[in-house]
Amino acid sequence: MTLNLRVLSPNRVVWDSEVKEIILSTNSGQIGVLPNHASLVAAVDIGVMKIRLNGRWSTMALMGGFAKIDNDKITVLVNNAERDVDINLKEAQETFRIAKADLARAEGKRQAIEADVALKRARTRLEAINASPPVSNENFGE
Structure with missing residues (x-):
């Protein structure tokens, strides 16, 4: 059995x-979704989504939004998303370095909040590249 996964950002189908199977970062923690999952609407956090297809795992950096799960169809509407294979490692590392420096220099509550969100986005992009796949039953012949 399979799930139909659609990830949509404002300007493209990702x-x-x-x-x-997917593992999705929500505002209340990670959830795993397999076929026949209960219907659900969840707020998606800035974080990494893991996707299992053909016995292999892929990752995607999600920048917040909403997910709807219903009848083995998952629709994820996000502010932005990047597949692990589309993220440039050197650029992501530089963005992370700049975001850390900006947070350290932030003055006032508003700047600190904005810098913290930028750092979380930068960290998520790096995590999507470096994410190790979770163990699945498929790896053990089940």
Whole structure:
């Protein structure tokens, strides 16, 4: 059995295909979704989504939004998303370095909040590249 996963940002379709499983970062923690999952609407946090397809895992950096799960269809509407294979490691590392420096220099509550969000986005992009796949039953012949 499979799930139909669609990840949409304001300017493009980031993902649209059948998958076996996803692990999604929500505002209340991570959730795993397999076929026949209960219907659900959840706020998506800035974080990494893991996608299992054909026994392999891919990752995607999500920049906040909403997810709807219903009848083995998952629609994820996000502010922005990047697949791990589309993220340039050197650029992501530089963005992270700049975001850390900006947070250290932030003056006032508003600047600190904005810098903290920028740092979280930069960290998520690096995590998407470096994410190690979780263990699945498929790896053990089940």
